[in-house]
Amino acid sequence: MPESLSMNGQLLFAGLAIGSVYALVALGFVMIFRATNVVNFAQGEFSMLGAYFLFMLWHGLELNYFAAILVALLIMVGVGLIFEITVYYPLRNRTFLPVIIATIGASIMFQNGALAVFGPSPEKVRPVVETTSGTGGIMLAGVFFDYQYVIILLVTVLLVGLQYLFFEYTVLGKKMQATSQDKDMARLLGIPVAFMIALTFIYSSLLGGLSGMLVAPIFFVTHKMGATLGLKAFAATICGGFGDVRGAILGGLALGVIESFGAAYISAIYKDGFSFLVLILFLLLRPQGIFGEKVAEKA
Amino acid sequence: MFEVRDVHVAYGAVTALRGISLEVREGEIVCLLGANGAGKSTTLRTVSGLLHPLRGEVLLDGRPIHRLSAEAIAKQGISHVPEGRHVFPGLTVRENLVLGTSNQSNVRRDEMEADIARMFKLFPDLERLKHALGWTLSGGQQQMLAIARGLMARPQILLMDEPSLGLAPILVQEVFRVIKEINIGGTTILLVEQNATMALAISHRGYVMETGRIVLQGPARDLLQNPQVRDAYLGGGKPA
């Protein structure tokens, strides 16, 4: 196999895997936005918190790795609920500016809270499949398939599939969709809208936490990891079409791949900048993204 | 069966309802008429709990409900089909209907299917469209869906806000025919309409509103003949 082909295959695979993480975080954004019209600037911090909770439980309390994941997810349920009650609920009737600012404030609080509690040194978390030499994988057709990356992809596919099934085939899923589409009408039908919104925040928190736990073994766990993750995921949702679930997933994957190739072929130093450049291009040329509708205001 | 007593409602600085009282008895169709801006929709929204009165009460079978949330009032058996239809655009016709039962706990699957079948008999078009998404339906079809969805709640009282709005005349006839049929089937209806003649033709009693007050009321038959109804919409020729 010619070297460039296998290298490109490698870059593609890695890009898709990281892109999956972006997609999961992006999904969290979109869920909250659809239900409440709020852009949650603290979404990335849910990932960071998930990773840190996992680290704390597995490394600090020395729980079994898989038990730690479960407990951390449970904690994220609480985080989502508390976040909804303290940040979203008091501001639910105000214009969007206060809400954006409040979620930015929450983001800062989480980041620096983590810094204060855990300190600035990056932490390491074991991968799901533990091998003697750290994270292992298998070689196939000249491409090295890192186990963790494979797991990330599998989990993402599984999650997206489950989410689809939930929203398409359960009454609760339909009620949540209805709440997103027309909140007042949902209330008139007797749907407990406040509860639906709380569920949405909890779900987004779980998505965030899970994505953080998945990506932790690959990059280090730091208090800053949520910031970059969140911003890139946000860029992904805008490029994909804000508020659109397909857009979030496609955008996340695409951004991951662009970053992967960009870092290899253009510049590794400015790797983080590619997402933002793509974002700016979209914002200037096609702000509604790939799947989105035109943004307009009614008189 | 339910009663509105001296209700005052304000939106911020605007007083929309200035002390209105009306009642709806079981089995009736009562219509609420008046020009745009008279306060008809505001009245319905106060009954269904989207708005809360500053003064006055709304009583259902003698129990005050005006402090309850909209969700709670829906559970009490009041079903509001709002102006503008508001079908869930991203859900199918069938899904919209299923969500109509959200006000009941422990809905039995077979009973719900029977209700849906009944809706399809009442609105044959909807059966054909049962897997179509809400936004693809025409205005008339959406109106039918909204009414059917309201009925799925097995309401004691159906509040209908301008069901004929934006519909072509032929469809308007159809809608009103259905409303009459629903009432014959036993549902009590409070109907808000701009199309006064149509509304009065199928109602038992009517109230006419002007700038937040009730200015006229009586049996529908009488109101149909009463020139003052026309004045409420087209002015009495009395210069201000």
Added chain:
Amino acid sequence: MSSNEIKKATGFHWLRPGYLALVLGAVVVILLPLLFTSRYTTNLLILCASWGIATLGLVVVLGYTGQISLAQAAFYGLGAYAVALGTTRWGVDWWLALILGLAAAVLAGAVLGSTTLKLGGHYLAMVTICFQIIYTLINTNWIAVTGGPDGISNIKRPPFFVPLNSAQKYAWFALGALLLVAGLVWWLRDTALGRAMRAIRENELAAEALGVDTRRVKVIAFILSAVIAALGGAIYASGYLYISPDSFNFDHAVAFLAMVLVGGSESALGAILGATLLTFLPEWLRDLKRIYLVIYGCAIILVIVFMPEGLWGYVKLIGRRFARTAVLPSARGTLRVGGRGMAGEEILRVEGLVKHFGGVKAVDGVDFSVRRGEVHALIGPNGSGKTTIINLLSGLYVPSAGRIRFLGRDIVGLRPSRIAHAGMARSFQNLRLFRELSMWENVLVGAQREVGSEADTQERAVAAIEFVGASDKAHEICRNLPYGHQKLVELARALAGEPDLLLLDEPGAGLNQTEKQELVRLLKRLNDMGLTILIVEHDMSLVSSVASVATVLNFGKKIAEGTVDEVLRHHGVVEAYLGNREVALGV
């Protein structure tokens, strides 16, 4: 009455204490470096001044104009690096370097501002964050130019009347600059530009419909905020004589935001309060240095939820207790409306007007015209397309097809502000007042034009307020006015631009009988003065009293036109409103 007299009489109580505050500020500026003489505290004063200036930039773009900017630290950095590089590597005079930095800020601000035009809200927040992050990335990694993480040292001080060779002297320089910028930002608030900015913050659509070129003003707001921040950065650089990328990153952009929110984003003094507090607080809470950003984050949330106007909001509340109600002067002349032209000439002509929204035909091929001196009613049942037509005429919507000629010009495709300048004014069905501004300020926005002086603007505004009879409440904040008065403000605002044609969208909605009678009286007077009026209304008594001609719509089409009497008796119209008897009885 001279413009000075108008200013003195119409100014509310703050204007004079404002000048007082400046004098007081000058005294404080002189005293501070004398009181705090240790090297450490003097440096803090310099830091406080630099941050204060950057925060003042946010007052302009966020406080006044309502546009969120999280790139303020990047602009701050542009100024700092310009001066740093200029005086060390490029061997340029400090002031020239400053100008280079300000020019870069103008460019950056213009670019950022232009992105707001298509976007708003969270998109805007994203773009500014991206800009900030890309700036930091380049700053840290383009080592050849910026020195990278090592930063730049040995920055020079600016040549000045007195050599600024001590920290104390530089502190005076920095604080003096702060005072100067604060004064300018404070002065800006009550200029036409400042009012336009605040109108945009309150209700951008209404501002545009009144003649404010919202695009231009938003870009200007960003440019100003960038330039001011760059100045702050330059002062910081020459104060500390060493800079590194760490001082210009996203955390600092957030800190500036926190400062402006805590202090009060709408006032220069508030910004200074916030900057001072958040400069010295970390120092006082030195032990909590690790978590001061946590506290910032928490503070932002608490401030937004519980005191959205910041500390300044409380100061204002106290200040209002001591407010003297200022009185408006009497107008020199009467309100001029109606323009010049022959009575009966056609001033508005609509041909084949069509508007689709998705699949819905809101307006389906409508023709009508309005003649000078008419009061022309546009009536029809709910959903017939009346408000859509008003929106099409005033430029808020673009027609799917058809022509609109106003005063001989084709106006399809023109911005609403241009149409307003051409002589067409409008009111909104759901009032779109600038709620946090006073009646006086609302009407001033309606009165301001691109040509003419502030005195002319004030003349027009006074005349409009007097005309509607609301002079006694002119300085009240609109949010606190009773509904009837709010409607008068909406009317006066539209009249203050001295329009040829006034579009009224349901002016009678929500009014009681007495108020409606007053409205009819006003409209009749306006018509006598030569104003042509197009009125959408549901109250037919009002229409009969005031209008001479009517066009009736149903389902987006015209179904009748003629005199009001003819039209109200037309059986098609009766049917449109009340329904068809035969059809009804056949159900």
